[in-house]
Amino acid sequence: MFPNDSVQSIISPSLWWEETETKTLERGCLVYAFIPHVDQVPYTIRPVGRLQPEQHGSAKLDIAPLRMKNSRKKEDLPVAAMAIHDSELWVAYRAKKRPCLVLGNNVSSVDNKLRRGMPKKLTAPTVIVAPYYGVDKDGTRAGYNPELVERIRHAEYPQFFWDKLPIYGPKESILRLDHIQPVGTLSSSYELAQYKLSENAMELMDDLLQWLIWGGVPADSLILDYRKGIESIFG
DSSP: OOOTGGGGGGGGGGGGEEEEOOOSSSEEEEEEEEEEEETTTOOEEEEEEEEETOOOOOOOOEEEEEOGGGGOOOOOOOOOGOOOOOOOEEEEEOOEEEEEEEEOOOOOOOOGGGGGSSSSTTOEEEEEEEEEEEEEOOSOOOOOOOHHHHHHHHTOSSEEEEOOOSSHHHHHHHEEGGGOEEEEOOOGHHHEEEEEOHHHHHHHHHHHHHHHHSSSSSSTTTHHHHHHHHHHOOO
16 A cells, blocks of 8 residues: 555554544544634625615625735624624635544543633634645546655655555645644534554654644654665665
């Protein structure tokens, strides 16, 4: 499944992805979630008038790019479906359903008496995920430059990781560790893909995270041995 010059080959391709019947969000699980395109300029939405004066549940909307220097103030027009606080804005993003790797789920529940009188959003649990992007070019996907893909596969960048997912879709994928983000734990926020990384694979993934966040991998990391082998072959 994996080529000999991939990071997966130093562990054993058969020990990389494992099938799982878990119904919970465990670390290492492969899930689906809607992930916003991070390079886009989001839009702010504000009601500017009602379709009919006596109706408060619908409105005409003004949509414009959202920028920090000219963010819009809250409008006084009451629309029941778009009620927000004074310091808030309605914002719209383009998003896509993507496979994601669960990197962190060690969230402790907060006792109910400690949450009394607080909005649920202040303590709502989340898991931390990183999304995968398809390498292959098709009608909806620009894909990645093959030369860049090879260098990613050879672990030259801390923010990228090359992989082959055990699910339907692109033949090759790139994990964006620099796109780590929270996903809600409500069942409507994600779908389980019924696969997870093996324990050894997650140890290596933790080394990659350390490289990205702190600037280097542990001295005993298999990635160092892998890079020495790659450099001896490819220069």
